[in-house]
Amino acid sequence: MMLTGRVIKTIGGFAFVETAENTILRCTVRKKVKEAGRILPGDVVKYERLGPQEGVIEDIEPRTSCLERPSIANVSRVVAVITLKHPSLNLRLLDKILVVAENKGISPIICLNKSDLNEPGDARDLIDTYRRIGYPVVVTSAKTGAGIDELVQLLRGQISVFSGQSGVGKSSLLNAINPRLKLRVGDLGKWDEGRHTTRSVELFRLEGGGYVADTPGFQRLNCDSISSSELGLLFPEIARKMVGCEFRSCLHRGEKGCAVLRALEAGEVSPTRYENYLDMLDEIMEAEEAGKWVKR
Ligand SMILES: Nc1nc2c(ncn2[C@@H]2O[C@H](COP(=O)(O)OP(=O)(O)OP(=O)(O)O)[C@@H](O)[C@H]2O)c(=O)[nH]1
Ligand SMILES: [Mg+2]
Ligand SMILES: [Zn+2]
Structure with a gap:
């Protein structure tokens, strides 16, 4: 019977899955699942029970988000x-x-x-x-x-x-x-033996x-995947104002008819937030420029 559980940690080739009954199963991963990509703590998986404390993962549910590092x-x-x-x-x-x-x-x-x-x-x-x-x-x-x-x-x-x-x-x-x-753990300690040096991420149940x-989280913070035109959307208060900008391409750096600058002057956008927006924008635009050069 196929059951659903949550991966709370991975060690070596094993994924430790929390079941609906809050017990932990040590699971191997079916080859076709492995080939599709790495299983991560936080994944919701379909598994088949093999024994009181063992199982095999047959499928991963789509992720709502994925953090690195x-x-x-x-x-x-x-x-x-x-x-x-x-x-x-x-x-x-x-x-x-x-x-x-x-x-x-x-x-x-x-x-x-x-x-x-x-x-x-x-x-x-x-x-x-x-x-x-x-x-x-x-x-x-x-x-x-x-x-x-x-x-x-x-x-x-x-x-x-x-x-x-x-x-x-x-x-x-x-x-x-x-x-x-x-955390209701069957007997995690015994499986962990000898592996304490490579400590992996573990999720604890609340x-x-x-x-x-x-x-x-976020031991590496970069804006790599953010484009200069998207950045404003990630500042909610800027995102709310930018619909009022005269130009669709407005980056809110002093362009004519910029609604974000008007909001800044009216005290509706915080000066430090705006300053940090500009700093991040610079960083992103520099990376975009560098990228263009590399391509040529
Ligand atoms: N006065 C006071 N000290 C605190 C408080 N929370 C943490 N500390 C102290 O601040 C210092 C750093 O706390 P950590 O919990 O190690 O900080 P951290 O964010 O985990 O630091 P890293 O692991 O280096 O990223 C320790 O000496 C703590 O005792 C607090 O609410 N009040
Ligand atoms: Mg710490
Ligand atoms: Zn603008």
Whole structure:
């Protein structure tokens, strides 16, 4: 009988599949499936049971998204973790994470961590700016536990990865939600023996549904696959305005009749967001130019 399950990790030639009963099966992969491409954590698969703890994967369901580095399929939530202090706020990286997530069709949320280090009101403008764009912002402290429940709510039913610069507390946040992680494992340890050096990505089940990856996402952030004309669409507040631009080819860099510039002047688009848009646009256009030269 063909059953459906979720791959939570892959080791060697095996995929570990979580069944509808929350048990873990160690599965081999049918040759024709292997030939079609690699199986990734997060994949939904059709499998046939071979024994109490073994199975064979016969098919992979189409993916809704696919992350690289780490490779995870069907991620639906990117948690962009930031701090005001220690390390200091990096809006350029935040906006880049948001753009890359938007480009992959993954809905991002912002987690402002280390709130215990801030004075009340410190982050008000920042939070306002991003909430107005439409991004959920949750304020947390992995140290005091503040906001962790709210974060968990936002992760429910999703497959999530955490992203952000070193030291913002990604691992600490994962540990803070860890008491709630409920991975029902047959006996993963015994299969893992001797393989601890090549640690692979693993998805952990959340109580109430959903998974978090035990590793930070987006270790490589680039805009390779984004074209200069698409970039504006990945800034939701710019995307909403650009329909009003006089020219369809407008890149919102000072062109005549640009609705985005009007919105910027009216304070409806944040100056730092706009600046980061221009920086990313430069980067993309440089790559596009370089690409043209290579082709010749
Ligand atoms: N005060 C305070 N310190 C925190 C908080 N969260 C994490 N830290 C501390 O910040 C430091 C870095 O935290 P990590 O969880 O290792 O950060 P990370 O984002 O995983 O860093 P990388 O693994 O290098 O990317 C540690 O010393 C934590 O104890 C917090 O909410 N408040
Ligand atoms: Mg870490
Ligand atoms: Zn424009």
